[in-house]
Amino acid sequence: MATIIDxxxxxxxxxxxCMKLITSCCIKDLTISQLAKEANVGKGTIYEYFMDKxxxxxxxxxxxxxxYKQITNKKMSCLQNAKEKIYYSFNSLxxxxxxxxxxxLNIFMGICHYRDNISYKRFKKRLYKERLxxxxxxxxxxxxxxxxKEDTKNLAKILLNxxxxxxxxxxxxxxxxxxxxxxxxxxxxxxR
Amino acid sequence: MATIIDxxxxxxxxxxxCMKLITSCCIKDLTISQLAKEANVGKGTIYEYFMDKxxxxxxxxxxxxxxYKQITNKKMSCLQNAKEKIYYSFNSLxxxxxxxxxxxLNIFMGICHYRDNISYKRFKKRLYKERLxxxxxxxxxxxxxxxxKEDTKNLAKILLNxxxxxxxxxxxxxxxxxxxxxxxxxxxxxxR
Amino acid sequence: MATIIDxxxxxxxxxxxCMKLITSCCIKDLTISQLAKEANVGKGTIYEYFMDKxxxxxxxxxxxxxxYKQITNKKMSCLQNAKEKIYYSFNSLxxxxxxxxxxxLNIFMGICHYRDNISYKRFKKRLYKERLxxxxxxxxxxxxxxxxKEDTKNLAKILLNxxxxxxxxxxxxxxxxxxxxxxxxxxxxxxR
Amino acid sequence: MATIIDxxxxxxxxxxxCMKLITSCCIKDLTISQLAKEANVGKGTIYEYFMDKxxxxxxxxxxxxxxYKQITNKKMSCLQNAKEKIYYSFNSLxxxxxxxxxxxLNIFMGICHYRDNISYKRFKKRLYKERLxxxxxxxxxxxxxxxxKEDTKNLAKILLNxxxxxxxxxxxxxxxxxxxxxxxxxxxxxxR
DNA sequence: TATGAATGAGGATTCATTCAT
DNA sequence: GATGAATGAATCCTCATTCAT
Numbered sequence: 001m002a003t004i005i006d007x008x009x010x011x012x013x014x015x016x017x018c019m020k021l022i023t024s025c026c027i028k029d030l031t032i033s034q035l036a037k038e039a040n041v042g043k044g045t046i047y048e049y050f051m052d053k054x055x056x057x058x059x060x061x062x063x064x065x066x067x068y069k070q071i072t073n074k075k076m077s078c079l080q081n082a083k084e085k086i087y088y089s090f091n092s093l094x095x096x097x098x099x100x101x102x103x104x105l106n107i108f109m110g111i112c113h114y115r116d117n118i119s120y121k122r123f124k125k126r127l128y129k130e131r132l133x134x135x136x137x138x139x140x141x142x143x144x145x146x147x148x149k150e151d152t153k154n155l156a157k158i159l160l161n162x163x164x165x166x167x168x169x170x171x172x173x174x175x176x177x178x179x180x181x182x183x184x185x186x187x188x189x190x191x192r
Numbered sequence: 193m194a195t196i197i198d199x200x201x202x203x204x205x206x207x208x209x210c211m212k213l214i215t216s217c218c219i220k221d222l223t224i225s226q227l228a229k230e231a232n233v234g235k236g237t238i239y240e241y242f243m244d245k246x247x248x249x250x251x252x253x254x255x256x257x258x259x260y261k262q263i264t265n266k267k268m269s270c271l272q273n274a275k276e277k278i279y280y281s282f283n284s285l286x287x288x289x290x291x292x293x294x295x296x297l298n299i300f301m302g303i304c305h306y307r308d309n310i311s312y313k314r315f316k317k318r319l320y321k322e323r324l325x326x327x328x329x330x331x332x333x334x335x336x337x338x339x340x341k342e343d344t345k346n347l348a349k350i351l352l353n354x355x356x357x358x359x360x361x362x363x364x365x366x367x368x369x370x371x372x373x374x375x376x377x378x379x380x381x382x383x384r
Numbered sequence: 385m386a387t388i389i390d391x392x393x394x395x396x397x398x399x400x401x402c403m404k405l406i407t408s409c410c411i412k413d414l415t416i417s418q419l420a421k422e423a424n425v426g427k428g429t430i431y432e433y434f435m436d437k438x439x440x441x442x443x444x445x446x447x448x449x450x451x452y453k454q455i456t457n458k459k460m461s462c463l464q465n466a467k468e469k470i471y472y473s474f475n476s477l478x479x480x481x482x483x484x485x486x487x488x489l490n491i492f493m494g495i496c497h498y499r500d501n502i503s504y505k506r507f508k509k510r511l512y513k514e515r516l517x518x519x520x521x522x523x524x525x526x527x528x529x530x531x532x533k534e535d536t537k538n539l540a541k542i543l544l545n546x547x548x549x550x551x552x553x554x555x556x557x558x559x560x561x562x563x564x565x566x567x568x569x570x571x572x573x574x575x576r
Numbered sequence: 577m578a579t580i581i582d583x584x585x586x587x588x589x590x591x592x593x594c595m596k597l598i599t600s601c602c603i604k605d606l607t608i609s610q611l612a613k614e615a616n617v618g619k620g621t622i623y624e625y626f627m628d629k630x631x632x633x634x635x636x637x638x639x640x641x642x643x644y645k646q647i648t649n650k651k652m653s654c655l656q657n658a659k660e661k662i663y664y665s666f667n668s669l670x671x672x673x674x675x676x677x678x679x680x681l682n683i684f685m686g687i688c689h690y691r692d693n694i695s696y697k698r699f700k701k702r703l704y705k706e707r708l709x710x711x712x713x714x715x716x717x718x719x720x721x722x723x724x725k726e727d728t729k730n731l732a733k734i735l736l737n738x739x740x741x742x743x744x745x746x747x748x749x750x751x752x753x754x755x756x757x758x759x760x761x762x763x764x765x766x767x768r
Numbered sequence: 769t770a771t772g773a774a775t776g777a778g779g780a781t782t783c784a785t786t787c788a789t
Numbered sequence: 790g791a792t793g794a795a796t797g798a799a800t801c802c803t804c805a806t807t808c809a810t
Contacts, residue, residue, distance in 0.1 A: 026306050031783060033793095042792035047785075106305055113302020113363070114220050124364065154377055161374065165357025171305070172316065182353065185346055223800060234775040239802070412690050415804060417772095426771035431806075490689060497686025497747070498604050508748065538761055545758065549741025555689070556700065566737065569730055607779055618796040623781070 011049045014039045015059035022060060023103040027053065027110070054111050058119060061108040064101045065127070068093075082141040082148075083191055089138060090163060090183045094176040106171055128160075135159045147192045155190075162186060203241045206231045207251035214252060215295040219245065219302070246303050250311060253300040256293045257319070260285075274333035274340075275383055281330060282355060282375045286368040298363055320352075327351045339384045347382075354378060395433045398423045399443035406444060407487040411437065411494070438495050442503060445492040448485045449511070452477075466525040466532075467575055473522060474547060474567045478560040490555055512544075519543045531576045539574075546570060587625045590615045591635035598636060599679040603629065603686070630687050634695060637684040640677045641703070644669075658717040658724075659767055665714060666739060666759045670752040682747055704736075711735045723768045731766075738762060 017039040135156040142148035170179040209231035228235045328348040334340035362371040401423035420427045519540040526532035554563040593615035711732040718724035746755040
């Protein structure tokens with residue numbers, strides 16, 4: 001039992017050690033040797049804990065996603081009304097403290113375009129599900145507070161689509177101010 | 193002059209010859225040798241016309257994009273009113289005849305996540321610009337025909353964001369029926 | 385007959401066109417394409433007139449050797465006595481006007497270390513022979529003028545060995561002033 | 577510490593394994609694959625220890641140079657007087673047991689004509705310096721024993737120039753008997 | 769005779785993966 | 790469990806050479 005926990009911890013620890021390297025280089029050009037050196041472990045050790053390069057990125061994405069969730073949930077619970085929560089749930093990702101998280105998400109999405117294995121799919125589904133739950137609850141609250149007129153289910157999905165859309169657009173602009181503007185324009189249209 | 197045209201033509205011709213191979217394999221695992229063989233030219237010839245693998249994908253994406261534009265413009269001009277045109281502009285991409293186009297677009301977008309050179313940027317800007325012009329004109333017409341209440345500029349951008357969002361969602365579902373449903377749900381919400 | 389002369393002339397002309405390129409780049413890294421472009425002819429044309437890269441260097445070396453001979457013979461005939469002629473025959477190669485000639489000779493010698501075909505051998509023999517004839521006549525004159533005490537034959541060979549030695553040393557120092565100093569030290573030792 | 581010594585030893589070991597191949601083929605036509613096979617190591621291993629082909633030749637030249645020095649120093653210490661030592665220091669290189677050493681030296685010199693990196697320069701300087709020290713001490717001894725009349729410094733340099741010259745001439749003749757004759761003719765002229 | 773587009777053999781180099789320590 | 794030296798398959802890319810025009 002203890003060793004399994006250790007194994008998970010070490011996996012995460014190695015992945016986090018590689019964060020800087022992964023976000024600063026093109027993932028395509030990174031080698032296992034470089035990653036092992038960055039994490040201060042032997043090449044063989046990498047193979048103890050990861051299938052390949054993409055597996056490290058997955059672990060790193062999960063780590064940062066969980067951190068993002070923890071921080072934003074905390075802040076969200078301090079916000080008073082549904083409107084503020086909805087705006088925050090869209091905008092928080094583009095705050096400066098999450099620049100690393102955005103970078104990793106970009107790299108993760110890039111890998112998704114060519115990689116389609118189980119662990120990747122599973123994490124994508126989890127991301128989708130958890131976001132949908134969040135937006136569903138926010139829409140419910142919004143309808144209660146009468147800032148949203150829509151029936152619950154559809155609007156939550158539209159919000160989810162738009163949320164991911166904005167991230168894609170962000171990768172195009174690569175400008176957080178611009179994307180924040182676009183987001184608020186959209187939310188002003190949807191929310192009363 | 194003649195040779196320049198020939199060079200452009202041959203570039204396109206080679207890229208199109210590689211279409212099947214590119215869409216059926218994982219681009220990451222494709223080699224220049226395989227592509228050269230598929231196009232029935234020597235390896236050296238590939239290097240005569242392309243910088244690398246990604247350059248071939250770019251050419252292919254451009255070729256299919258232009259074909260898509262030509263076909264959809266033609267059909268669009270037969271449609272009577274703004275509402276139909278808007279729905280068509282969103283849904284056409286998911287018709288079965290454009291399955292190849294969707295595949296290429298997926299591969300192209302995957303490459304965008306790690307590649308950031310001039311020709312890729314240029315084409316991305318062109319895509320963005322041309323789509324924005326289309327949606328702007330459709331919104332104008334929609335407002336004229338009183339099926340859209342919004343001020344022109346903002347709605348066009350929202351449509352554009354949603355359009356690209358739907359494609360990202362499609363890559364997740366990989367199910368044209370589902371995405372068509374989502375699109376129509378969204379458009380029913382926006383259009384009267 | 386005319387065409388043969390033309391062929392020889394064109395061969396020389398192409399080789400001379402490549403002089404700058406050959407002396408400024410490392411011969412190992414030069415390609416036939418580059419040489420053809422530099423000479424403003426097609427790649428196929430190069431093959432009409434030359435066996436390979438080394439053949440161009442040979443032609444260029446011959447051209448510059450003949451030029452060197454012509455210029456130095458002229459100047460030598462103006463010199464009054466054997467002593468002056470001997471000193472000039474050693475030092476002239478290191479005058480600034482012959483920097484190109486030295487460079488080519490270096491490249492030619494480098495090729496000799498791995499290439500051993502007939503035309504290269506023939507030219508090396510010719511160089512050796514002509515220099516020996518020159519030094520033999522200078523020694524004869526020197527003995528007549530009583531500035532050399534030695535029997536003719538041996539000294540001519542020693543001079544020839546030293547002459548080529550100095551060039552090898554020059555390639556090591558790559559400093560004309562230093563080599564001139566060494567040469568004069570040596571000749572002061574040999575000549576009264 | 578141990579690994580550094582091992583690395584140096586393995587480097588030398590690989591280079592020595594390639595000796596036969598390097599001296600029997602034209603270095604220009606040798607491939608890393610052939611060298612790796614000859615040394616019974618993988619291609620990747622070659623790159624672990626060497627920059628390129630020329631780096632192997634450098635290592636081999638150094639190995640054989642050190643062997644040559646060791647053998648000749650030993651024999652030289654048995655010789656009685658300066659005259660014998662001077663003659664031996666010139667002639668030893670052309671003894672049959674050093675045919676490999678001559679071949680490598682030829683190849684090394686050929687590479688010097690187009691390669692000018694630090695490690696090559698450093699070794700060339702070392703060669704020059706050590707030979708100059710040897711000849712200086714021999715000239716000193718010769719003056720003591722009154723077989724040389726010259727002032728010490730100049731003659732040592734002249735001997736050094738001639739020594740290298742003779743090797744160049746040898747590459748032309750490729751005939752040890754002839755070169756030995758030339759050497760003795762020269763030394764008879766210099767030494768009383 | 770001159771050309772240069774097309775070629776593909778072949779060499780350089782990389783790097784994921786193994787396995788003895 | 791951790792390591793990193795050794796490996797060689799795999800891929801890149803070059804460039805001498807050909808040959809139809």
